[in-house]
Amino acid sequence: MKIKEITLTNFRNWEEKSFNFSEKVLIYGPNAKGKTNILEAIYLVATTRSFRGREAEVIKSKADFMKVNALIEKDDKEVDVEITFKNTDRIEKEFKIKEKKRPTIDFVGEFSAIVFSPDDINLISGTPSDKRRYLSYTIGQKDKEYLYDLLNYKKILRQRNELLKKADLGTIKEEIDIWDASLSEYGQKVIEKRKQLEGYINKKISYYYEKLSGQEKKIKFISQPAILDKTMNESLKDVRDKDILEKTTTVGPHRDSWDLLIDEVSACGYASRGEYRTLILALKLCERDYFVDRDGILPVVLLDDVFSELDERRRGYLIDAFSGSQIIITTTDLEHLRESLRGEFQIIPINGVQPQIPDLLAENVNMPLVKNVNTGDGI
Secondary structure, X not given: OEEEEEEEEEEOOEEEEEEEOOOEEEEEOOOOOOHHHHHHHHHHHHHOOOOOOOHHHHEOOOOOEEEEEEEEEEOOEEEEEEEEEEEOOOEEEEEEEOOEEOOHHHHOOOOOEEEEOHHHHHHHHOOHHHHHHHHHHHHHXXXXXXXXXXXXXXXXHHHHHHHHXXXXXXXXXXXXXXXXXXXXXXXXXXXXXXXXXXXXXXXXXXXXHHHHHOOXXXXXXXXXXXXXXXXXXXXXXXXXXXXXXXXXXXXXXXXXEEEEEEOOEEOOOOOOHHHHHHHHHHHHHHHHHHHHHHHOOOOEEEEEOOHHXXXXXXXXXXXXHOOOOOXXXXXXXXXXXXXXXXXOOEEEEOOOOOOOOOHHHHOOEOOOOEOOOOOOOOO
């Protein structure tokens, strides 16, 4: 699987611009010129969601809409996909595959990508909602049933919460039993899929951490499900009085979280920035393996400014570890590609400026197709 080309229209700072991609790509240029935006658009094609900020922010300032067109190569066939966001009273979304409209749940998974960005180190110390989002992006790209169960769970959760706001235990017992049965059916499936991912990660993450860091550590991914060590249905019954008092559902996968441990100690607040970055990179390598084991297809790998804090040995290992996948990297410094990595990458200079490129790399420079470029100031 690979992305062959992408066209951005009113996407953040890009008014209109097209890029063609080879197997190994380095997007080079100064900060605040839109390198990360390109990766964001590619990830949007995979998940229908941005990995940065609110959805409305992807629409260029003062524009009424944004559009991403991409040409995907999958199973030796080319597939055209299109995403449009319209800025009305709310964000209206439209997804197309081969010019035919598709619902979100059918669009996700047509193309798969994993991303590492500097903000990902916040996953370790981030909010439970950030951590749940990571789980859903990972599982959902390869498991439509998971997305179906999660969407139904959220729908029923909203209805149950509306019921809790209206009445007391004496008047809603029979009705809430019905909602609890449905909520438990879908919620338990979501919980089990997340536990399966936990088990998969724990088979591999210590190995990848050691390869990246050179240190032998026991790394453990610990899920923190909010169901009181019981089934979903049992947990709901146990907290029913509390839920009625607080007028909201206090247990279930909508409140799940997870943690990463280094030698049985939580990395949150303990690990250094370098350890955070290594942990997340190891997690991303596990994610890649998970995707491949699900359907045998290598995802596209998006690395945003990842080389700046890695030495040459670790850069080389990371490239080798992602071997076989199309890999697209952003950087501000071409020196990161000297020595063992020189000559392997297509280089896309940003902002229309031809960089000073070492002789051995010059033949790989690709000046992307350009239409009415407006570089703007955003990242």
